[in-house]
Amino acid sequence: MLTVGNVYLPPTTNLGRRNLTEDVVREQCLDVLSRIQVESPLLLAGDFNARTGALVPRLVGDTHPERTACDSVVCARG
Secondary structure, three states: OEEEEEEEOOOOOHHHHHHOOOHHHHHEEEEEHOOOOOOOEEEEEEEOOOEEOOOOOOOOOOOOOOOOOOOOOOOEEE
């Protein structure tokens, strides 16, 4: 069974207006993810509001071309 999830993390500047903190939002996401069977393939997409600048994430065995970005800013979520 394939599990498909969508995530929306509001910008940190808007969390207070929603009576949320970054820790609460993170815990909510982790709580949902903890209920997914480890054996199940997971497709997780969404708007994570992270600015990753020119960081290049790499996974073991990754053969994808390097990511390029015009934005050099990195935030705490990146």
